Each structure stands twice: as C-alpha cells, then as structure tokens.
Amino acid sequence: MAKELKDLTKRSVDYSRWYNELVVKADLAEQADVRGCMVIKPYGYAIWERIQQNLDARFKATGVQNAYFPMLIPKSYLSKEADHVEGFAKECAVVTHYRLKANPEGEGVVVDPAAKLEEELIIRPTSETTIWNTFRGWIHSWRDLPILCNQWCNVMRWEMRTRLFLRTSEFLWQEGHTAHATREQAEARAKQMLEVYHDFAKDILAIPMVRGVKSETERFAGALDTYTIEAMMQDGKALQSGTSHFLGQNFGKAFDVKFVNKENKEEYAWASSWGVSTRLMGALIMSHSDDNGLVLPPHVAPIQVVIVPIFKGDEVDKFDEVLGGLAQRLEAKGIRVKYDNADNKRPGFKFADYELKGVPVRLVMGGRDLENGTVEVMRRDTLEKETWAFEGIEEKVSALLEEIQENIYQKALKHREACTYTCTNYEEFKVRVKEGGFFLCDWDGTAETEAQIKADTQATIRCVPYGVSQDNLGVDMVSGKPAVARVIIARSY
Structure with missing residues (x-):
C-alpha cells in the first residue's frame, strides 16, 4: 500500500501528468x-x-x-x-x-x-x-x-x-x-x-x-x-x-x-x-514538490510535525505518555503537530502517506529509542534522517522548521536564477524557449511584436521586471527596431 501511495509519474517523464496525479493522490x-x-x-x-x-x-x-x-x-x-x-x-x-x-x-x-x-x-x-x-x-x-x-x-x-x-x-x-x-x-x-x-x-x-x-x-x-x-x-x-x-x-x-x-x-x-x-x-x-510527493514549506503546512510511534500492542500506554507529552509541548510552542498512534495502519504506510502529503518533519520512536531516550528525525525537504536525543528536542524541532523553510526558498531561488537567460537572437530564442526558463529580452513596445512571439513560440511577455536595468537598451530581436523596455518572456500556465 505504501508503494501505491508513492507511485507517481516522475517529473522528468511527464511533468503535467505528475502534477495532475499528485493533486489527487495527496x-x-x-x-x-x-x-x-x-x-x-x-x-x-x-x-x-x-x-x-x-x-x-x-x-x-x-x-x-x-x-x-x-x-x-x-x-x-x-x-x-x-x-x-x-x-x-x-x-x-x-x-x-x-x-x-x-x-x-x-x-x-x-x-x-x-x-x-x-x-x-x-x-x-x-x-x-x-x-x-x-x-x-x-x-x-x-x-x-x-x-x-x-x-x-x-x-x-x-x-x-x-x-x-x-x-x-x-x-x-x-x-x-x-x-x-x-x-x-x-x-x-x-x-x-x-x-x-x-x-x-x-x-x-x-x-x-x-x-x-x-x-x-x-x-x-x-x-x-x-x-x-x-x-x-x-x-x-x-x-x-x-x-x-x-x-x-x-x-x-x-x-x-x-x-x-x-x-x-x-x-x-x-x-x-x-x-x-x-x-x-x-x-x-x-x-x-518532488517525485515522492508534496514538499510543503513549514509556514503553510497544515501539519508541521508528525509523530509516529512503533510499538507492540501492550506498549501503547508507554509511548502515549512520552510522545503525547512531546506533542503537547510542541503545540505549546505554536507548532502544528499530529501524534499518530492509530493501530489500523502500519508504520510504513504512515511514513509514505505523510511523505506524500509533504509534512515537513517526521519524528519516529521505536522500542529501542524509548529505552535509549532517542528519536529518529526526518526532514521532508531533503529526506535526510538523523537520530536525536529526546531531551530538549522541542527547541531543535523549532529551529529545524525554520531551517527547512529557508532551504526550500533558497532551492527555488537558485533554480530561477539558473534558468534566467539573456537573449538577443530570435532564432536561438525560438529553440531555447521550448526548454523553459525566463528570457530577458529588449522589446520595441509594440503589440505586433508580442503577437509574433506568441504565434511563433507560445511564449508571452510576462512583465517589465523590477530590479532589472532598463539602461543601454538595444534593438528588438524580432523587429530590429529600437527597444523601449527590457522584459521577461516565457511560456506560462
């Protein structure tokens, strides 16, 4: 069942299908x-x-x-x-x-x-x-x-x-x-x-x-x-x-x-x-999001931390006392927590489900962890796991959530920066725009040029962007006329 939950089309295979499946599966x-x-x-x-x-x-x-x-x-x-x-x-x-x-x-x-x-x-x-x-x-x-x-x-x-x-x-x-x-x-x-x-x-x-x-x-x-x-x-x-x-x-x-x-x-x-x-x-x-499901920034995630105990039937009270108490302490710090001690689903199913739904942090405690005073911590943004001491874990979880929030933003920012290009050759542009990206191009300001770009490439002028120099404008790559603005052109949803 856990495998079925994560059985998404990969982004590299069909990005559109991946999106459509993920919305439903998650x-x-x-x-x-x-x-x-x-x-x-x-x-x-x-x-x-x-x-x-x-x-x-x-x-x-x-x-x-x-x-x-x-x-x-x-x-x-x-x-x-x-x-x-x-x-x-x-x-x-x-x-x-x-x-x-x-x-x-x-x-x-x-x-x-x-x-x-x-x-x-x-x-x-x-x-x-x-x-x-x-x-x-x-x-x-x-x-x-x-x-x-x-x-x-x-x-x-x-x-x-x-x-x-x-x-x-x-x-x-x-x-x-x-x-x-x-x-x-x-x-x-x-x-x-x-x-x-x-x-x-x-x-x-x-x-x-x-x-x-x-x-x-x-x-x-x-x-x-x-x-x-x-x-x-x-x-x-x-x-x-x-x-x-x-x-x-x-x-x-x-x-x-x-x-x-x-x-x-x-x-x-x-x-x-x-x-x-x-x-x-x-x-x-x-x-x-990735090929395993949603990746939600902690600031918008309905559940920021999920706690999953792995126990035998007669051990549930021990785990409830320890992990239920942790859930209450995290909630007191303003963290949105779910303590999932339900016994009608296997731990593997729960792991896959919360991973699919993009819960930023997963805490898992098994019998040995209970004895040793430790807990397994997994962060959804990188899928990395660590074992932490249970004592004083509340502060570390709070800090981890902020670290995940910033890491998700920086990853998206680096992707945008890596896929933003300057282009002055229209033939080159018509080839490269099909692969995606933001293209900074000088534009002559005419609706005719806009229409030509859209007809040839399905790309549109997204905006005259803030923070991009409008000095030393050249000529429009389509018409050859003097440019009046530097714009971002891209295909869009």
Whole structure:
C-alpha cells in the first residue's frame, strides 16, 4: 500500500501528468461533477485556509476591511465599462431564469419558460462593476475616502481547458477594491498590495517572485496599469501568481462615482483592485514538490510535525505518555503537530502517506529509542534522517522548521536564477524557449511584436521586471527596431 501511495509519474517523464496525479493522490482536490469545477478536499482546504488567514492579517494591517458583495451582477453593469466587458465577455456564465418546474412530459424538472428574467444576471467573473455601483451611494465627499474593501469569495470564468487549481471555471480568491481621492493614492495602493503579495509568497510559500508591470496587451481589462508577481515552476514555465491594478478613474466615470474634493470641486474617484486565488496552490505544488510527493514549506503546512510511534500492542500506554507529552509541548510552542498512534495502519504506510502529503518533519520512536531516550528525525525537504536525543528536542524541532523553510526558498531561488537567460537572437530564442526558463529580452513596445512571439513560440511577455536595468537598451530581436523596455518572456500556465 505504501508503494501505491508513492507511485507517481516522475517529473522528468511527464511533468503535467505528475502534477495532475499528485493533486489527487495527496488528497488536495478532485474533479467535480460539473465540468471545469473542482472539489477541494479537507487537506487541500487546510492549506488554502493557511494562505487565507495569513494574507487576511496582512491586508488588515494596511487598513483593509472585509465585506461581501453579490455573486450575481446585472448584465447592464458589465456594459458600462467597455474595456472591462470586452475582456470578460467570452468567459461569463449567464443566469436567464429564476425557477424550475416539474417536467410535464415525464420525470424530473425543466426550466419554467414563464420565469425568464427581465434582465439576465452574470455570475461574477470579478466584482468591479457591482462594487463601484455600490460605492456610488457611499462616496460623496473627500472625507468618505479612502474606501479599502476586500472580499473572500468564489468567481466563475468559463474555461474550455481546465486543470485543478491552475485553471478552473469556478475558483476561490480574494478581491480587493479601493477608492481614493487622488491618482497618487490609488497608484500607491496598487503598488503596496503587490508588495504584500510578494512578501507573503516569500515568507509563507517560500516562492521567489519576480515583480513587474504588465504590457498593455497583458494588463487587466479596464486597468491603466497592472502589476504582477510571476513565479517560475520547476519545468521553467511562468505562473502569474497575483496581480494588482491601477484602474484610474475608469470605473468612477462608468458608474458616476463622484465626490467633492478639498477645493470644493467635484471629481471622479480613483480606483485600485487586486487579487490572488487558489492558483497559489498550484504554484506551491509545482515550485517545491518532488517525485515522492508534496514538499510543503513549514509556514503553510497544515501539519508541521508528525509523530509516529512503533510499538507492540501492550506498549501503547508507554509511548502515549512520552510522545503525547512531546506533542503537547510542541503545540505549546505554536507548532502544528499530529501524534499518530492509530493501530489500523502500519508504520510504513504512515511514513509514505505523510511523505506524500509533504509534512515537513517526521519524528519516529521505536522500542529501542524509548529505552535509549532517542528519536529518529526526518526532514521532508531533503529526506535526510538523523537520530536525536529526546531531551530538549522541542527547541531543535523549532529551529529545524525554520531551517527547512529557508532551504526550500533558497532551492527555488537558485533554480530561477539558473534558468534566467539573456537573449538577443530570435532564432536561438525560438529553440531555447521550448526548454523553459525566463528570457530577458529588449522589446520595441509594440503589440505586433508580442503577437509574433506568441504565434511563433507560445511564449508571452510576462512583465517589465523590477530590479532589472532598463539602461543601454538595444534593438528588438524580432523587429530590429529600437527597444523601449527590457522584459521577461516565457511560456506560462
């Protein structure tokens, strides 16, 4: 059974299949009966809760408050901001009727044709429209600003090709929406939230992110600027992991949200929006995991330490006294612990299961260990084992968890750095990009060049990255025209 638990396709054989198998085998999620949707299982949802709780605290530390807005949006709202509706129109699910009735021709139910809505309702793909329609009643004076709202909810974007966590028709996320009195304040908020996302990804998920600004083609529909964090997966593909948008006055004008400023003049409110989703779960899996299963950074792991006794039937009380006490002491230090003394599964099965689920530290004590006052310690990130003295082990476990967290981050960072290249030759680029990686290239700033790259290679401009020099730009490798920016180009999920 233990072998079956770990019987994953290897990453080197088929990375996509490895990912799909791991999500299911590690008990994170499974396909739902509705095409394109997923069931997030308790272990997977426990990870999402860790993400949610940590981000929520970070948002609130910046002054953001949680609220909730309706899932159904009148169709007319989406018609008010032209770029926005054009960006989402092909992904929207539409509610046309409000009632069913018994099937007059047989069993079951049918849509009642008499219950057709006067105006169709859209299941939210994102909530700018309904929120800004609401803000119109909240905002009258500069004294009403800023408004800093966030909601945790589900959204629907109809997808033709889906993959658990990475791209599903329905997904969970948070969406922040803010209204401001000045352009400077709205832009500053959009950039601030990008930093919140970046720091969270580094500190909690142990994922190094590239921050940057999206090109006009890739920016959010209805935004003046979109800021992004981009992660590199182990196969060298990029994953857009979070975005923050400066929306200007577009939604203020579309929904007539005006206020009287300090000079007693009327003007439209300025806006930002920002969000991350359960796609972060996909980033977490593909950034760190290996051929044995998940590798979870301790800061996000639902179980940080699992304790497994190996005992004979009449010895259970002795182990419970010693190891149960250890579990309580670790919990008192804020460590999430599971003491697994269940006798319906063999130790080998338990080892394989917790390894598959990415538990960062495993402590094992057998009869000889009990006599000698020792315990076997295995760390999931390297699979290395050591024997430690049992006395005073709590401090060492705490330190080990932090060491594992840092090691996982550094491994991912070194991988990204090793797979980031500078490229000036388009023919060379077309060959190398198929193997994965981030490519720093000078770009002429035109949508035509972007489209040509995508058509030839399926790669896209991910962003104009922060921290990369924009001096001494050369020529675009595609068009030969003078470059206006140095960008990261990659294939992506």
